[in-house]
Structure formats: C-alpha cells, structure tokens
Amino acid sequence: MKAGATDYLTKGKLSIESVTRSIRYALGLRKEVDLRKRAEEKLRNSHTDLALAHKELQASMDKLKTAQNQILRSEKLAGIGRMVTGVCYEILNPLNIISGHSQSLLIEKSNDLELCQDLDSIMEEIQRISKIISSLLKFSRKESMEFKKSDIRNELESVLSLVEKEMRLEGIQAVRKFDSNNLPVYIDTDGIRQVFFNIINNAKFAMHGGGVLTVSTEIVTSGADWSYYQEKDSTTVRPDKIMRLKFDDTGSGIRKEDIEKIFEPFFTTKPEEKGTGLGLSVSYAIIEKHSGRFAVESEFGVGTTVVIDLPIRK
Ligand SMILES: Nc1ncnc2c1ncn2[C@@H]1O[C@H](COP(=O)(O)OP(=O)(O)OP(=O)(O)O)[C@@H](O)[C@H]1O
Ligand SMILES: [Mg+2]
Numbered sequence: 001m002k003a004g005a006t007d008y009l010t011k012g013k014l015s016i017e018s019v020t021r022s023i024r025y026a027l028g029l030r031k032e033v034d035l036r037k038r039a040e041e042k043l044r045n046s047h048t049d050l051a052l053a054h055k056e057l058q059a060s061m062d063k064l065k066t067a068q069n070q071i072l073r074s075e076k077l078a079g080i081g082r083m084v085t086g087v088c089y090e091i092l093n094p095l096n097i098i099s100g101h102s103q104s105l106l107i108e109k110s111n112d113l114e115l116c117q118d119l120d121s122i123m124e125e126i127q128r129i130s131k132i133i134s135s136l137l138k139f140s141r142k143e144s145m146e147f148k149k150s151d152i153r154n155e156l157e158s159v160l161s162l163v164e165k166e167m168r169l170e171g172i173q174a175v176r177k178f179d180s181n182n183l184p185v186y187i188d189t190d191g192i193r194q195v196f197f198n199i200i201n202n203a204k205f206a207m208h209g210g211g212v213l214t215v216s217t218e219i220v221t222s223g224a225d226w227s228y229y230q231e232k233d234s235t236t237v238r239p240d241k242i243m244r245l246k247f248d249d250t251g252s253g254i255r256k257e258d259i260e261k262i263f264e265p266f267f268t269t270k271p272e273e274k275g276t277g278l279g280l281s282v283s284y285a286i287i288e289k290h291s292g293r294f295a296v297e298s299e300f301g302v303g304t305t306v307v308i309d310l311p312i313r314k
Contacts, residue, residue, distance in 0.1 A: 073263060077285060080265055088133045095133075099126045135278045136265070138194070138286070145188040145289055152185055152192075152243055152310070153178045156215055159196040163204065171210030178217045185243050185310045191286040198279035199247045199306045205270065206251025206304060214248040219312070239311035247306040254298040262296060 106119045156178070164174050203213050222242050254262060261267045263284050268277030280296075287294040291311055298304040 084136045088136050135282055147186040149184045150187050151182055155192050159193055172207050173212045175214045183312045195283040195286050198283045203249035211250040216246045218244045220244050241312040243310045243312055245308040250303045253300040253302050255300050
C-alpha cells in the first residue's frame with residue numbers, strides 16, 4: 001500500500017489547528033533558514049571588508065614606514081650636515097696656510113728638484129682634500145641653490161654627451177628614452193648636473209667591462225605616495241605632475257646589506273683612490289632641496305636603477 005494511504009488509515013483525523021501549527025512551524029523553519037543564510041552572507045561580506053581593510057592598513061603602514069625612514073634619513077643627514085660644515089671650515093683654514101707655504105716654497109726653491117717633487121705631491125693631496133671639502137659643503141649648504149625653469153632633457157644631454165665617449169670606449173652603451181611631452185621643472189642646474197654626474201659615474205663604475213645605461217624621463221601624475229613631508233614648506237600644494245627620471249644600469253648591483261648604507265656620507269665599496277663615498281649623499285641632499293625624491297633599487301649581480309622624482313609646478 002502506498003505510504004499516503006497508510007497514513008490516512010493509521011493517523012487520526014487532522015485538525016485545522018494541527019495543520020496550521022505544522023504550516024506555521026514549516027514557515028518558521030524557512031524564515032530561520034533565510035535568516036541564517038543572510039547572516040552567513042553578511043559574515044562573508046564582513047570578512048571580505050575586513051580583509052580589504054587589513055590590506056589597506058598594511059599598505060598605509062608600509063607608507064608610514066617609508067615616510068619614517070625618509071624623515072629619519074633627512075634628520076640624520078641634516079645633523080651630519082651641520083657637523084660637517086663646522087669641521088670643513090676648521091680644516092679649510094690650516095689647509096689654506098699649508099697650501100700658501102707650499103706654493104711660496106715651490107717658487108723660492110725651484111732649483112731643488114727633489115723638494116719640488118715632494119711639494120708637488122703635497123699640492124696634489126691638498127687639491128684632493130679641497131675637492132672633498134667642497135663636496136661636503138655642497139651637501140650641507142642650504143642657501144646656495146638657484147632655481148630656474150628648465151628642460152631637464154637638456155641637462156641630461158649635456159652630462160651624457162660629456163661622458164658618452166669614454167663610456168663607449170669601455171663598452172658601455174647609453175640609451176635615451178626621453179618623454180616627448182616635456183614639461184619644464186625648476187632646478188638648480190649646477191646641482192642637478194652634479195647629481196647626474198654622480199649617478200652616471202656610479203653606473204659606469206658598476207658596468208666595468210661593458211653594459212647598457214638607459215636614461216629615461218617620464219611625466220607621471222602625482223599619486224598618494226607623494227607625501228607632504230617631501231615638501232620643505234608644508235603649505236606648498238602637492239604638484240599635479242611629477243618629472244620621473246630613471247637611470248637603469250646592467251652593472252654589478254648592490255648587496256642587500258649595503259643598500260641601507262649607500263646614502264651615508266663616506267660609505268663606499270670602491271678602493272680608496274676611486275671613491276670617497278660622497279656622491280650619493282650629496283645627490284640625495286640636492287634632490288631633497290628640490291623637494292624631490294631620490295630612490296635606489298638594486299639587485300645584486302643584475303643591475304641598479306636610480307629614480308629621481310621632481311615636482312612639476314606651473
Ligand atoms: N649604480 C650602482 N651600481 C652598483 N653600486 C652602486 C651604484 N651606485 C652606488 N653604488 C654603491 O654605493 C656606494 C656609494 O656610492 P657613492 O656615489 O655615494 O660613493 P662612491 O661612488 O663610492 O664615491 P664617490 O661618488 O664619492 O666618488 C658605492 O661605493 C657603491 O658600492
Ligand atoms: Mg659615486
């Protein structure tokens with residue numbers, strides 16, 4: 001017999017109340033299921049929101065960390081700068097006296113060849129010290145910048161044309177990838193050229209035996225990563241556009257443990273007569289005075305990219 005018929009015969013007559021109760025119960029169950037489903041969906045959405053918020057928080061924390069590092073670096077460099085200026089002037093005075101005496105001796109004892117040779121070496125070393133001191137003073141001096149509206153491609157070209165011949169002899173090729181839509185930037189041309197020289201010289205040294213140096217300019221829209229702390233004057237409005245310069249070399253790269261130190265004055269991995277370790281710290285300070293950003297990315301054994309961002313102002 002079919003189950004329905006058995007039910008009809010065995011179960012008592014269904015009352016309206018019991019049917020209503022059953023229907024209510026079923027409806028209640030369904031409502032509960034719906035509610036649970038909705039709650040589950042809500043939970044899922046909250047979880048996604050939470051994951052997103054976590055990601056955003058992580059990104060903000062990373063930015064904050066970078067900002068903190070940059071501030072620390074700036075403060076550290078500013079402190080070193082003040083000290084360096086004092087020391088430089090202390091050295092310059094006696095150095096000028098030594099130089100003066102050596103020069104008069106060179107004139108007075110011009111027949112004494114041996115002495116003249118010694119005096120020549122002294123003068124050479126004095127010149128070396130003077131060069132270091134003038135670099136150091138550039139690093140610490142604030143007022144010597146003269147900002148002029150200029151086409152950055154011309155500055156790059158003027159430095160590249162000076163070193164390109166020598167680079168070619170060493171098997172290094174310079175590739176230019178300049179944005180055709182140039183916008184002028186306000187720069188201290190002497191300072192900026194010095195920065196380019198330092199970067200290109202570093203790349204050249206790292207590509208001993210040949211390689212490719214790609215120099216590019218690009219106009220990018222200033223994003224959230226362009227933080228106010230990079231502006232010396234916090235009332236300055238954030239620039240809409242940024243001139244991004246990249247110097248990409250296929251050289252030796254920088255070891256992970258060295259990358260944090262490369263902006264420190266006197267940090268060098270070069271032999272004594274080849275480098276003083278001032279190039280990058282001076283360059284960093286110059287770019288900072290332009291309210292710009294200076295960053296170095298590198299992979300040991302693969303190459304190095306120096307990125308400079310300069311604000312474009314109307
Ligand atoms: N393009 C690069 N490739 C590989 N290493 C680099 C590069 N640029 C910088 N470095 C590393 O960073 C160090 C510091 O560079 P920085 O320009 O400050 O000083 P330096 O080149 O050693 O000496 P100076 O510039 O005073 O002659 C270098 O000694 C080198 O180890
Ligand atoms: Mg250098």
